[in-house]
Amino acid sequence: MTSENPLRADAQRNRERILIAAEEVFLERGAGASLDDVAKCAGVGIGTLYRRFPTREALLAAMYSERFLSLAKASLSRDAELDPAGSVHIYLEELVMHTNIYRGLATSLGTVLQAGTPGCHATSQEGMRLLRRAQESGALRQDVSFADLVCVATAISLAVEQDGSPKSRVAHLVGLFLNGIATR
Numbered sequence: 001m002t003s004e005n006p007l008r009a010d011a012q013r014n015r016e017r018i019l020i021a022a023e024e025v026f027l028e029r030g031a032g033a034s035l036d037d038v039a040k041c042a043g044v045g046i047g048t049l050y051r052r053f054p055t056r057e058a059l060l061a062a063m064y065s066e067r068f069l070s071l072a073k074a075s076l077s078r079d080a081e082l083d084p085a086g087s088v089h090i091y092l093e094e095l096v097m098h099t100n101i102y103r104g105l106a107t108s109l110g111t112v113l114q115a116g117t118p119g120c121h122a123t124s125q126e127g128m129r130l131l132r133r134a135q136e137s138g139a140l141r142q143d144v145s146f147a148d149l150v151c152v153a154t155a156i157s158l159a160v161e162q163d164g165s166p167k168s169r170v171a172h173l174v175g176l177f178l179n180g181i182a183t184r
Helices: 009-029 035-042 046-052 056-077 084-099 105-113 118-136 146-163 167-181
Strands: none
Touching: 009 035, 009 046, 009 056, 035 046, 035 056, 056 084, 056 105, 056 118, 084 105, 084 118, 084 146, 084 167, 105 118, 105 146, 118 146, 146 167
């Protein structure tokens, strides 16, 4: 909800309870866990959950908004330290690591990023900015889109989710992809 449309106090409490319960349920059972279980854990009816979050992806986007804001801010803060291709590399690694907080989120990553929450918007804008910067520097191919980066992040997330791969495996897979789209 935006500041133009503040929620009633009881509605805000329900929203917060749903987000807390979803965090607990999704950490335990993965992003595909029953939304009925989330509602029960929050102590609200399923109708209340769907009134606040009409889809699973809307709920995930709301849960991830702060995480994605942090990802975008961290990326911006190190902009001067890294070359354009290195910035894309670190961004993709972090996107994969954030995606793997809940098992099964990877299958919804593209939809979640389009949800329009402040964090989803910031992360998408930052990814597009980094890609454009790398393309303008000549480091990455011009025919690569942000949607391509999201597909790769999804694929890597799914691959490492299955075996609980360490961060070094994520970095290796991101490196393989970026080497494939490098111009040099």
